[in-house]
Structures are given as structure tokens and as C-alpha cells.
Amino acid sequence: xxxxxxxxxxxxxxxxxxxxxxxxxxxxxxxxxxxxxxxxxxxxxxxxxxxxxxxxxxxxxxxxxxxxxxxxxxxxxxxxxxxxxxxxxxxxxxxxxxxxxxxxxxxxxxxxxxxxxxxxxxxxxxxxxxxxxxxxxxxxxxxxxxxxxxxxxxxxxxxxxxxxxxxxxxxxxxxxxxxxxxxxxxxxxxxxxxxxxxxxxxxxxxxxxxxxxxxxxxxxxxxxxxxxxxxxxxxxxxxxxxxxxxxxxxxxxxxxxxxxxxxxxxxxxxxxxxxxxxxxxxxxxxxxxxxxxxxxxxxxxxxxxxxxxxxxxxxxxxxxxxxxxxxxxxxxxxxxxxxxxxxxxxxxxxxxxxxxxxxxxxxxxxxxxxxxxxxxxxxxxxxxxxxxxxxxxxxxxxxxxxxxxxxxxxxxxxxxxxxxxxxxxxxxxxxxxxxxxxxxxxxxxxxxxxxxxxxxxxxxxxxxxxxxxxxxxxxxxxxxxxxxxxxxxxxxxxxxxxxxx
Amino acid sequence: xxxxxxxxxxxxxxxxxxxxxxxxxxxxxxxxxxxxxxxxxxxxxxxxxxxxxxxxxxxxxxxxxxxxxxxxxxxxxxxxxxxxxxxxxxxxxxxxxxxxxxxxxxxxxxxxxxxxxxxxxxxxxxxxxxx
Numbered sequence: 001x002x003x004x005x006x007x008x009x010x011x012x013x014x015x016x017x018x019x020x021x022x023x024x025x026x027x028x029x030x031x032x033x034x035x036x037x038x039x040x041x042x043x044x045x046x047x048x049x050x051x052x053x054x055x056x057x058x059x060x061x062x063x064x065x066x067x068x069x070x071x072x073x074x075x076x077x078x079x080x081x082x083x084x085x086x087x088x089x090x091x092x093x094x095x096x097x098x099x100x101x102x103x104x105x106x107x108x109x110x111x112x113x114x115x116x117x118x119x120x121x122x123x124x125x126x127x128x129x130x131x132x133x134x135x136x137x138x139x140x141x142x143x144x145x146x147x148x149x150x151x152x153x154x155x156x157x158x159x160x161x162x163x164x165x166x167x168x169x170x171x172x173x174x175x176x177x178x179x180x181x182x183x184x185x186x187x188x189x190x191x192x193x194x195x196x197x198x199x200x201x202x203x204x205x206x207x208x209x210x211x212x213x214x215x216x217x218x219x220x221x222x223x224x225x226x227x228x229x230x231x232x233x234x235x236x237x238x239x240x241x242x243x244x245x246x247x248x249x250x251x252x253x254x255x256x257x258x259x260x261x262x263x264x265x266x267x268x269x270x271x272x273x274x275x276x277x278x279x280x281x282x283x284x285x286x287x288x289x290x291x292x293x294x295x296x297x298x299x300x301x302x303x304x305x306x307x308x309x310x311x312x313x314x315x316x317x318x319x320x321x322x323x324x325x326x327x328x329x330x331x332x333x334x335x336x337x338x339x340x341x342x343x344x345x346x347x348x349x350x351x352x353x354x355x356x357x358x359x360x361x362x363x364x365x366x367x368x369x370x371x372x373x374x375x376x377x378x379x380x381x382x383x384x385x386x387x388x389x390x391x392x393x394x395x396x397x398x399x400x401x402x403x404x405x406x407x408x409x410x411x412x413x414x415x416x417x418x419x420x421x422x423x424x425x426x427x428x429x430x431x432x433x434x435x436x437x438x439x440x441x442x443x444x445x446x447x448x449x450x451x452x453x454x455x456x457x458x459x460x461x462x463x464x465x466x467x468x469x470x471x472x473x474x475x476x477x478x479x480x481x482x483x484x485x486x487x488x489x490x491x492x493x494x495x496x497x498x499x500x501x
Numbered sequence: 502x503x504x505x506x507x508x509x510x511x512x513x514x515x516x517x518x519x520x521x522x523x524x525x526x527x528x529x530x531x532x533x534x535x536x537x538x539x540x541x542x543x544x545x546x547x548x549x550x551x552x553x554x555x556x557x558x559x560x561x562x563x564x565x566x567x568x569x570x571x572x573x574x575x576x577x578x579x580x581x582x583x584x585x586x587x588x589x590x591x592x593x594x595x596x597x598x599x600x601x602x603x604x605x606x607x608x609x610x611x612x613x614x615x616x617x618x619x620x621x622x623x624x625x626x627x628x629x630x631x632x
Contacts, residue, residue, distance in 0.1 A: 036543065081543065225541060231550040383544040 006128055009355025013363055018061050021054075022360050025062035026367045029069020033076075034379045035390070036083050037221060040070035041326035041436075045209035046394070048334055049401035056338040057353045061360040063334065064314075067327045068120060068361065071270070071307045072368045073379065075112040079105060079299070080233050080380050088270035088306040091278045095291065095298030100233040102294045109238035111248045111296055112303040113372040118249075119256040119304035120365040123311025126260050127318075128358060131347070134319040138344035143452035144463050148472040150445040153322050155476055156267035158434040165483075171430045174421070175438020178208060186450060198410045205333040207402045208439055211415045212432060213326075214398040216422020218391040223423070225387065235377050248300040251281050255304030262305075263312025266324050270309040274302035311361070318346060318354055321444075326433050329440050502530040503590040506597070507583045507617065508557065509536060509547040512630035513598030518557065520628045521596040522564040532561065532568040533590055537582040540574040547579075548572070580616035587621055595625045 012018065028047075032038045044063050051059035074086030079096035092112065099108040141149070158168035181192045182202025193199040240248070255277040262273040281297040282288070291298060316322040321342030323329035335342050340350060347354050372379070402415040425432060449463075456462030464470050478485070506521035508514045518534070525532045534557060538548035549557060549572070561568045573582050587595050597617050602610075618625050 083543065232544040232546075380544075384542050384546065386539065386542045388541055 005351055005355045006359060008352070009357075009359035010362075012057060012352055012356030013061060013360035017055075018058055018356065018360065019363070021058045021062040022065050022364050023367060025065020026069040026364050026371060028062075029066035030073040030368065030371060030379060031069075031382055032066070033070035033073020033085050034382050035073075035385075036077060036085050037217060038390070038394070039086055039213075039327075040067045041209075041330060042213040042217060042394075043070075044327055044330045044334070045206070045213045046397050046401055048206045048209065048330065048337065049404045051334065052337060052405075056335070056340060056350075057356045059334060059338070060331065060353060060357050061364075063327075063331050064357055064361055065364045065367075067331070068307070068310055068364050069368060070327075071120075071310050072113065072116050072372050074306075075116070075299075075303050076109065076372070076376050076379050077383065079108045079112065080235060081383065086306075088274060088309070089303070090271070091274040091302040092299055092306075094278065095295050097233075098292070098294035099296065099299065100235070100294075104294060104296075105233050105235040106238045107240050107244050107296060108294075108299050109235065109376045110240040110373065111244060111300045113238060113369060113376070114240070115248060115252040115255065115300045115304040116307040116372075117365055117369040118252045119259060119308040120311060120368075121362065122253075122256050123260050123263075123308040124358065124361045124365065127311050127314055127361075130264075130315050131319045131358075134315060135344050135347045138320050141344070141468065142466060143448045143455065144466055145468045145472075147445060147448040147452055147463060148469040148476075149320065149322065150441050150448065152472050152476055152479075153266040153324070154434075154437060154441055154445070156265075156479060157324075157437050159479055160267040161269065161431055161433060163429060167428075167430045168434050171425065171432070172434035172438045174425075174430075175435035176442040178203060178418075178435075179439045179442030185447075198408065203414060204405050204411065205330075205439060206337070206405045207411050207414050208418055209330050209333065209436060210398045210402050211418030212422040212425075212435060214394050215415060215419025216426060216432075218395050218398070219419060219423040220426045221387065221391055232380060232383060235380075238373055238376050244296055247287070247296050251277070251297045251301035252304040254280060254284075255301040256308040258301075259305035259308030259310075260312040263309030263324065264315040265312075266316070266322065269325055270306040273305040273309050277301035277305040314358075314361075317342075318357075319344060321346065323437060323440065326436050329433075329436050333440055502528060503533055503587075503592045504528070504530045504594045504596060505533045505535060505583060505587040505590060505592040507536075507579060507595070507613070508534050508549070509579070509598075510549050510553045511547070511600075513600045513628075515598075516628045516630040517596050517598035518560065520626065522561070522566060524594060524596065524626070525566040525568075526564070528593070530566075530593065532566050533586055533592070534561070534568060534570045535573075535579075535583050535586045536570070537573045537577065537579050539576055539578065541576065548574070578611075578613065578616070580613045580620065583613075583617050584620045584622075587623060592623055594623060595621050597625060597627055599627050599629050 028043060029040060032043045043066050070086055071088060074089035075092050077083055077085030078089040078093035079100050082093055082097035084090045084093050096108045154172060158172040159165050181199055183190055183200050190200060258273040258277045278298055281301040282291050285297050287295055313324050313328050316324055317328045323332050332342050402411050452462055504521055504525050506517055508518050521532060536549045538545040571586060597614055599614050
């Protein structure tokens with residue numbers, strides 16, 4: 001394959017300015033990864049308004065740094081505090097904290113950091129190999145195919161993740177409704193504007209994202225601030241002995257194999273592959289008795305899986321313009337904000353941006369290893385920040401950012417309203433992801449549907465006229481009818497949902 | 502008779518504790534050790550846990566004075582907890598440890614010692630860690 005574009009990408013990513021943004025990104029990302037409750041999605045949302053004045057390439061490089069950094073930082077908190085810093089490092093906490101309690105925190109941190117580096121690098125290399133292939137395939141896709149793919153993404157995110165399908169679809173419905181607000185681009189009709197002229201342009205995605213992620217989370221934490229002082233396990237410099245290396249390298253590779261494809265799937269995310277990796281390592285390990293007491297394989301595998309899934313997520317994002325998780329969704333919103341149309345033409349139209357971004361991932365990964373391996377104990381000090389200060393800062397940046405987008409105070413009202421929506425969603429257990437994906441994909445899926453219908457002269461059957469679309473509808477049908485199918489097959493009342501198992 | 506001592510892991514806290522033990526022996530008093538946290542940070546290293554608590558308990562057992570260890574976590578400042586404990590126990594003396602602070606530190610952070618000195622209803626004995 002042709003490595004020329006990638007080399008040019010390195011030339012873009014290695015300029016001093018872009019290196020600086022990559023460094024800022026990975027530092028911020030590690031920090032938010034370490035802090036429980038604050039994740040890369042919230043951080044990227046808060047950074048959106050700041051980055052509108054930057055070059056799109058620099059902004060995207062910084063966002064990608066935040067995203068990768070979050071995956072590294074989450075493990076530190078999991079291992080030292082037994083509180084996962086991110087949802088993707090929940091599984092790491094199981095064996096990682098037990099290792100730390102046995103005095104092997106240094107080895108746990110080392111295998112997590114080096115495993116993340118190995119998986120991130122292999123994952124990014126796979127991204128280089130896969131994304132152009134998917135793109136070449138995607139260019140030939142018509143509007144009906146796109147409609148089907150986006151429909152699959154929306155339904156998969158709503159139906160597969162979270163504790164109940166009903167809640168997932170409620171959240172998706174909210175997101176699609178928010179996406180509808182504003183003047184219809186085709187007919188010029190006002191939709192859901194309630195006669196408010198300020199709503200005619202639609203609601204800026206920045207305001208929605210900041211409100212749901214930052215304001216909603218801050219209100220939720222303020223309402224539930226549990227007063228307790230946890231104990232952190234003191235640790236020196238992370239390092240590994242020869243035996244740890246021998247026991248770690250296979251789980252790293254297997255974790256990568258789990259993580260990458262799941263990251264690329266809609267609704268795959270990082271949670272399921274980390275869990276699968278943990279189970280696999282437990283079954284394959286020669287030290288089975290150590291599981292439940294702190295086995296290094298149980299840290300190495302899942303940590304590799306979550307970083308590989310981060311790389312996998314970028315395949316559909318860059319080649320199809322399809323986000324599979326919250327951070328990717330907001331990065332896509334950023335692209336749209338810069339006036340760049342996400343989709344299969346991205347590689348062709350913006351080669352500098354795409355390859356610069358991919359090259360910066362290799363650089364960011366190396367930076368993260370350097371930042372995390374010697375400095376893990378320093379990062380853990382972030383946990384001593386009193387949370388009221390932290391959330392006050394987040395609220396400040398949220399309000400500033402929401403106001404800065406259009407400089408109108410009406411956006412602050414919207415921020416508050418959607419912040420309350422975000423709070424209520426957390427209160428009633430509605431997943432956030434379907435809403436954010438709904439807001440971002442909603443208008444685009446509508447455009448694909450209308451293009452398809454316009455081309456076919458209003459004939460609805462065009463939607464299932466192509467084989468790919470038909471295949472995707474079959475997948476959707478299976479996805480939606482899955483509980484019914486398993487019930488019929490097993491004739492038992494047990495639900496097959498992953499979370500309930 | 503009761504002596505209240507403010508304790509936090511570290512040299513000033515140890516100095517205060519050993520001085521309080523000494524005073525309790527002299528006066529034949531009961532010792533109330535206060536070690537609190539506001540509890541709003543995920544990790545508070547001035548809140549004694551695990552080995553730190555065992556260390557304090559061992560030290561107090563060896564001293565052979567009657568003692569209680571209080572570790573309230575209810576969102577109040579350490580100074581407030583100490584003064585409150587002294588008030589409730591009608592303490593005759595409060596012992597606290599002092600530490601050096603940087604000019605910037607003084608500018609940003611309040612002083613637990615100063616609040617205790619000003620707010621306590623009984624005499625306060627402030628000790629420094631040996632250098």
C-alpha cells in the first residue's frame with residue numbers, strides 16, 4: 001500500500017504548532033481521564049468554542065490527543081483508587097486494584113501504560129490500513145445505502161447500550177427532536193421554533209453538547225456529592241520485571257484484537273471489548289488462581305482493548321462520517337463547525353487534515369507513554385482537588401463557551417434548559433449517547449432520505465433497491481427482534497441483554 | 502478533664518500528638534484526637550487511614566492515657582471540627598501543630614491554626630515539628 005500520504009501527514013503533524021496542540025491534548029486528556037466523572041467527551045465539548053479560531057487540523061489533533069489521553073488516564077485511577085476514571089477502565093479496576101493492594105501497583109501501572117501504547121500504535125496502523133479501503137467502498141454508496149447505515153447506527157446505539165431499550169429510544173427521540181429545530185433547508189418551513197426567531201437557525205450543537213455533558217454532570221454531582229475520603233495506594237515509579245513482560249505481551253495483542261473491531265462497530269464502544277478481553281485472559285491464563293487476587297493479565301488485556309477501540313472508532317468516523325461514541329460524535333460536530341463535510345470524500349478533499357490527524361495519533365501515543373510511565377504518581381495527585389472547585393471551573397467554562405459561540409444571551413438560557421434535561425436524564429437513567437448521536441446524525445439522515453426520495457421521484461421503494469441497504473435492514477431487524485428471537489428459541493423469560501447478565 | 506488535639510499525618514501532626522500525650526499525663530486528662538476531612542476531594546492525604554490510624558492507636562495505647570479518636574467527615578473545615586470537639590468536651594486545652602507556609606500559600610489558603618487560635622474557648626498550645 002501507499003505510505004506517501006501518511007508521510008505527508010507526519011510532515012503536517014510534526015510542525016511546532018501542531019506538536020504543541022498534540023501535547024496540550026494529551027496532557028488535558030490524561031488529566032480528565034484520571035478524574036472520575038469528567039471524560040474526553042465533556043472535555044472536547046468544552047474545548048469546541050475555544051478551537052473555532054484554530055486551524056481545523058490543529059483542533060482535530062488536539063481532540064484526538066484528549067481522546068487517547070482519556071483512555072490512558074482512566075487506568076491510573078482504576079488501579080490506585082478502585083474507582084474507574086472512565087467507563088472504559090471499569091474492568092481494569094477489578095484486577096488492577098487488587099494488584100495495587102498487594103504492593104504491585106507499579107507493575108499494574110506499567111503494564112497498563114505500555115499495553116495502551118502497544119494497542120494504540122497497532123490500532124492506529126490498522127486504521128491506516130482499513131480507513132482508505134472502507135472509504136473506497138463508501139464512495140460507491142448511494143443515498144439509500146447511507147440512510148440505511150445511519151439508521152443502523154442510531155438504532156444500534158439506542159438498543160444495544162444502556163439498561164433498557166425503552167430508555168435508549170426515549171433518549172434518541174429527544175436527540176432527534178432537538179436536531180429538527182430550526183428552518184427546514186429544503187422547504188424553508190420553520191420547525192419546532194415556537195415563533196422564537198432565535199431558534200430559526202437551529203440550536204448550536206456546542207450548546208447542546210456542553211449542556212448535556214458538562215452542565216448536566218455538574219448538577220448531578222452537586223446533587224449527589226458523597227462526602228467520603230478514599231484512600232489512595234502510594235506508588236513509586238511504574239516498572240515491570242522480565243516475568244511481567246512475558247505475561248503481558250500476549251494479553252496486549254489479544255486485547256488489541258478485541259478492541260479494534262468493536263470500536264469500529266456502531267454501539268461497539270470500549271466497554272464490551274474490555275469485558276470480553278478480561279474473560280478471555282481469565283480462561284487462557286496459566287495463573288488462573290491469581291485471578292481475583294491481582295493477575296497482571298487482567299490489567300494488560302482490557303487496557304490494550306480500550307485503546308485499540310479508540311483507534312477503531314476513528315475508522316467509521318473518518319471514512320463514513322459515522323460516529324460510534326460520544327467523543328467521536330462531538331469531533332464530527334467540530335468538523336461540521338469548521339465547514340468541512342464529514343463523509344467518504346473527506347480523504348479526498350482534506351488529505352492534509354485526515355493524514356495529519358492519523359500521524360498525530362502515532363506521535364500522541366508516544367507522548368502519552370512518556371507522560372504516563374514516569375509520571376503516574378503525579379497524575380494521581382489530581383484526585384486531591386476538592387470537587388466543588390473542579391465543577392465550579394467546569395460550569396464557568398461551559399457558560400463562557402456557550403455564550404462565545406454566537407454571543408447571544410439566549411444561548412445561556414438554552415444551556416440551562418438542556419443542562420436540566422441532562423440532569424433529569426441522569427436522574428432517570430436515560431443514556432446520554434443516543435441523544436447526542438441523534439442530534440448530530442438526525443439532520444444528516446434526513447438529508448440522505450430526502451436526496452434518495454428526490455432522485456427516485458418520491459418512490460419509497462428506492463430505499464430498499466440496493467443490496468447493501470437490504471442487508472443492513474436485515475441486520476436492523478435482527479437487532480430489534482433479538483429479545484423476541486432468543487425468547488422463542490429458549491422459551492425462558494431471561495433477557496439476553498449484556499448489562500443484565 | 503479533657504485535652505483536644507488536632508492531628509493530621511505528617512511532622513506537625515506528630516509533634517502535636519506527642520506534646521498532647523505529654524500534657525495529658527501531666528494533668529491526668531483524657532485525650533480527644535480529632536482528624537477530619539471535608540470529604541469533597543476524592544483523596545485527602547491529611548485524613549488518616551489504614552497504617553496512619555494504626556500508628557496513632559499504637560502510640561496512644563503505649564502512652565497509657567484514656568483516649569478517643571474522632572474522624573468526622575461532614576463537609577466542615579478541620580478548625581471547625583477541633584473547636585467544636587473542644588466545646589462539646591469542655592476541654593481545658595487544645596493542642597495543634599504549626600507548619601511553615603509559603604507566601605503564595607498564605608495568599609491562597611486559609612489557616613487552620615489561625616482559626617483554632619481565634620475561635621477556641623480555651624487556651625491553645627501550638628507546637629512546631631522539630632527541625
